[in-house]
Amino acid sequence: xxxxxxxxxxxxxxxxxxxxxxxxxxxxxxxxxxxxxxxxxxxxxxxxxxxxxxxxxxxxxxxxxxxxxxxxxxxxxxxxxxxxxxxxxxxxxxxxxxxxxxxxxxxxxxxxxxxxxxxxxxxxxxxxxxxxx
Amino acid sequence: xxxxxxxxxxxxxxxxxxxxxxxxxxxxxxxxxxxxxxxxxxxxxxxxxxxxxxxxxxxxxxxxxxxxxxxxxxxxxxxxxxxxxxxxxxxxxxxxxxxxxxxxxxxxxxxxxxxxxxxxxxxxxxxxxxxxxxxxxxxxxxxxxxxxxxxxxxxxxxxxxxxxxxxxxxxxxxxxxxxxxxxxxxxxxxxxxxxxxxxxxxxxxxxxxxxxxxxxxxxxxxxxxxxxxxxxxxxxxxxxxxxxxxxxxxxxxxxxxxxxxxxxxxxxxxxxxxxxxxxxxxxxxxxxxxxxxxxxxxxxxxxxxxxxxxxxxxxxxxxxxxxxxxxxxxxxxxxxxxxxxxxxxxxxxxxxxxxxxxxxxxxxxxxxxxxxxxxxxxxxxxxxxxxxx
Numbered sequence: 001x002x003x004x005x006x007x008x009x010x011x012x013x014x015x016x017x018x019x020x021x022x023x024x025x026x027x028x029x030x031x032x033x034x035x036x037x038x039x040x041x042x043x044x045x046x047x048x049x050x051x052x053x054x055x056x057x058x059x060x061x062x063x064x065x066x067x068x069x070x071x072x073x074x075x076x077x078x079x080x081x082x083x084x085x086x087x088x089x090x091x092x093x094x095x096x097x098x099x100x101x102x103x104x105x106x107x108x109x110x111x112x113x114x115x116x117x118x119x120x121x122x123x124x125x126x127x128x129x130x131x132x133x
Numbered sequence: 134x135x136x137x138x139x140x141x142x143x144x145x146x147x148x149x150x151x152x153x154x155x156x157x158x159x160x161x162x163x164x165x166x167x168x169x170x171x172x173x174x175x176x177x178x179x180x181x182x183x184x185x186x187x188x189x190x191x192x193x194x195x196x197x198x199x200x201x202x203x204x205x206x207x208x209x210x211x212x213x214x215x216x217x218x219x220x221x222x223x224x225x226x227x228x229x230x231x232x233x234x235x236x237x238x239x240x241x242x243x244x245x246x247x248x249x250x251x252x253x254x255x256x257x258x259x260x261x262x263x264x265x266x267x268x269x270x271x272x273x274x275x276x277x278x279x280x281x282x283x284x285x286x287x288x289x290x291x292x293x294x295x296x297x298x299x300x301x302x303x304x305x306x307x308x309x310x311x312x313x314x315x316x317x318x319x320x321x322x323x324x325x326x327x328x329x330x331x332x333x334x335x336x337x338x339x340x341x342x343x344x345x346x347x348x349x350x351x352x353x354x355x356x357x358x359x360x361x362x363x364x365x366x367x368x369x370x371x372x373x374x375x376x377x378x379x380x381x382x383x384x385x386x387x388x389x390x391x392x393x394x395x396x397x398x399x400x401x402x403x404x405x406x407x408x409x410x411x412x413x414x415x416x417x418x419x420x421x422x423x424x425x426x427x428x429x430x431x432x433x434x435x436x437x438x439x440x441x442x443x444x445x446x447x448x449x450x451x452x453x454x455x456x457x458x459x460x461x462x463x464x465x466x467x468x469x470x471x472x473x474x475x476x477x478x479x480x481x482x483x484x485x486x487x488x489x490x491x492x493x494x495x496x497x498x499x500x501x502x503x504x505x506x507x508x509x510x511x512x513x514x515x516x517x518x519x520x521x522x
Contacts, residue, residue, distance in 0.1 A: 001268070001269075001272075001273060005269070006273075009269060013273075030267075030269070030270040030382075056288070056384075056389065057284040057285070057287045057288035057291070057389055058284060058287060059280050059283035059284050059286075059287055059335045059336050059337075059338075060333075060335065060336040061275060061277060061279075061280045061283075061335045062332075062333045062334055062335060062336070063277070063279065063332075063334045063335070064275060064277060065256070065259055065260055065263060065272075065275075065277055066256045066260070068275045071275065074275060076274070076275055076276055076280045076283075076284065076335070077284070078284055078383065078384045078389065085385075086384040086385065087270065087274075087384055088270060088271045088274045088276050088382065088383070088384045089274050090274060090275055100287070100288065100291050111273060111274065111275070112273075112275065121273060123273070123274070
C-alpha cells in the first residue's frame with residue numbers, strides 16, 4: 001500500500017476512530033463518509049470506539065501474503081465492537097485460547113512491514129479482555 | 134425485451150498453460166464458439182469480455198480492444214467491452230451480452246471470459262486476487278482469500294455442526310466429476326483422507342479445499358430466440374439473468390454464513406423464470422473453496438440453511454443424485470481462471486442441456502442454473518437456462 005494511502009488512514013487505524021450517524025444512530029468502523037441507511041440525509045461525524053468487542057469468527061492463517069509471511073501462523077478474526085459495527089483484525093493470544101464468543105479489547109500493534117527497508121504498518125489488533133494490554 | 138438463446142459455445146482446456154498467451158487463449162475459445170454457432174465473423178455485433186486483473190497478471194489493460202483486434206474484428210470496428218467484477222467478471226460479461234441482445238440493441242453477440250494467471254509468480258497472483266476484498270480494511274489486517282472463506286467455514290461449523298469431512302466431500306465429488314471432463318485442470322480422483330491431511334492454508338481450509346490458479350478462456354454466442362434455430366438445432370434458452378450486490382467486506386455482511394447477494398439474485402432469477410429451486414435439474418455453482426459450495430446450495434434454496442454439509446456427504450449433489458452440482462468439476466477441479474469461470478459455467482450447462490457432455494452427462498437434464506460470485510460475496514450472478522423457452 002502506498003505511503004499516502006496509509007497515512008490518510010493513520011488516525012482510524014491507530015486510535016480506532018470510525019464514524020457515527022447522528023440521524024439514525026448507526027456506528028461505522030471502518031469509517032464511512034456516507035451513512036448506508038440514511039444516505040444523503042445522514043449526519044456523519046468521527047467517533048472514537050472504546051475497543052471492546054467479541055470474536056464473531058476466526059481462522060488461523062498459515063499461508064499469508066508476502067508482507068505478512070513473517071507473522072504466520074496468526075489469528076485473523078471478525079470482531080463485533082460493543083457499539084455495533086464489525087471489523088476484520090488479528091487477535092494476539094495463545095492459539096488454543098481463541099474461540100467464537102471470546103471477549104477482546106483493542107491494542108496498538110505492528111500490522112506488517114513491506115520489506116527490511118520499507119514502510120512498517122501499525123494499527124489496531126485485539127487481545128483477550130482479561131489480559132493487560 | 135426479447136427472449137435470448139445461446140447458439141454456440143467454446144472453451145479452451147483449463148490449467149497451467151505456459152505455452153499459450155492471453156491472446157491465444159481468447160482467440161481459441163472465441164473461434165470454437167463461433168464455429169459451433171456456425172456464425173460468420175461479419176455477423177457479430179458486439180463483444181463482452183470478463184477479465185479480473187489483466188493489469189496485474191499480464192500488465193495489459195484495454196483488453197476489449199486487444200481482443201477485438203486479435204479476433205480479426207477491429208477491421209470491422211466491432212464494439213468490444215471488458216467487464217470486471219473480480220471472480221464474477223465472466224458471469225457479468227455473459228449478462229451484459231444477454232441484456233444487449235434482449236434489449237434489441239444487438240443481434241449476434243459473443244460473451245467471453247479469459248484470465249492468464251501463471252505469467253507472474255504466485256505471490257503476485259495471490260496479491261492480485263486479494264484486491265477482490267477490501268484492501269484498506271481487510272487486506273491490511275492480514276486477510277487473505279482463503280482466510281476470509283475459512284472464517285465463513287469456522288462459523289458454519291460452529292452454528293450448524295458442519296464437519297471437516299463434509300467440506301472435503303465437496304472436493305472429492307468435484308474431482309470425481311473432473312475425471313470425466315477432458316478440459317479440466319485436475320482429472321484425478323482424490324479421497325477424503327487426501328483432503329483432510331493436506332497442507333493447512335487457513336484453518337479449517339486446507340490446500341485441497343481451495344480452487345487452483347488457472348489459465349483459460351471460454352465464450353458463448355448469444356442470439357435472439359426467434360432466429361436461434363437458423364444457426365443451431367438445439368438453442369439453449371436464457372430463462373433468467375439476475376445480478377445482485379452485497380457488502381465488499383465480509384465483516385459487514387448481516388450473516389457471515391449467508392451470501393445475501395446470492396439469495397437476492399436467486400430470488401429474482403426464480404421469479405423471472407417462474408421457477409422454484411425444486412424445478413432446477415442441476416447447477417454449476419461458485420466453489421472457489423469447499424465451504425463456498427456448501428453455502429451456495431443453501432443460499433440458492435436447494436437445501437435448508439445449515440444442511441449443505443450433510444446433503445453433500447449423502448451424495449445428493451453428485452451426478453445421479455437429486456441435484457447434481459458442478460458436473461464440470463467446478464472451480465475446484467475444472468480450474469478457476471477467474472474472468473473465464475462465469476462463462477465456462479454457461480458452456481457446461483449448454484453442453485449438458487444439449488446432451489453433449491460425454492461421460493459426465495446428466496440424464497434428462499432440462500433446466501440448469503449457473504451461480505458466479507465476486508470476492509467474498511460483493512457480487513453474485515445467477516442465470517437459469519432451459520431446453521425450452
